Amino acid sequence: MDSNDVSADLAHVLYTKEQIQDKIAELAVQIDRDYEGRDILVVGVLKGAVMVMADLARALHSHVNMDWMAVSSYGSGTTSSGVVRILKDLDTDLMGKHVLIVEDIIDSGLTLSWLKSNLISRGPASVEICTLLRKPEAAKVEIDVKYVGFDCPNEFVVGYGLDFSEKYRNLDFIGTLAPHVYQ
């Protein structure tokens, strides 16, 4: 094997490319049904949500506008503190819009909890959340999430937008890392 081959860094595959694509197609059917007759403003949270946004937006049949936010959560090490700073704000006025926040993962829930309240304060007609992954055992706050792809184990996961030190986002599947990567 090539020493630069990322597959050597992986411990387990949790969700294959096919499982992810099937799940996104399922979510798109639900979303199209729920938003029938209404335009959707999908808001992707950079950078992790890039892959989910790209695939979900293409799977939807509804009229969709796309916008992006970048936020940073401060905390010690890998722990989100819930104190969130906006690094890139939306270009769109949310007044009267049906907003669907699209995320790769809800871990502690602190980022999304803050973001949802922030967007609600801008006067949209509705704000819902769609996340590909959620870690139920890691939740620190309760948030109402309408669309969840997979409830996943409380392990650090990478791939399909999710990174470790900015690597592995480009994998088309989701997995866990081998211990040597962290050492």
Ligand SMILES: O=P(O)(O)OC[C@H]1O[C@H](OP(=O)(O)OP(=O)(O)O)[C@H](O)[C@@H]1O
């Ligand atoms: O539920 P929480 O514990 O708040 O964690 C979830 C957040 O963490 C990840 O983003 P990250 O800050 O790693 O940035 P990235 O999307 O650029 O990778 C993910 O995309 C969520 O935004």
Ligand code: HPA
């Ligand atoms: O498990 C994770 N992997 C990558 N990024 C993350 N951000 C929150 N949780 C995770």
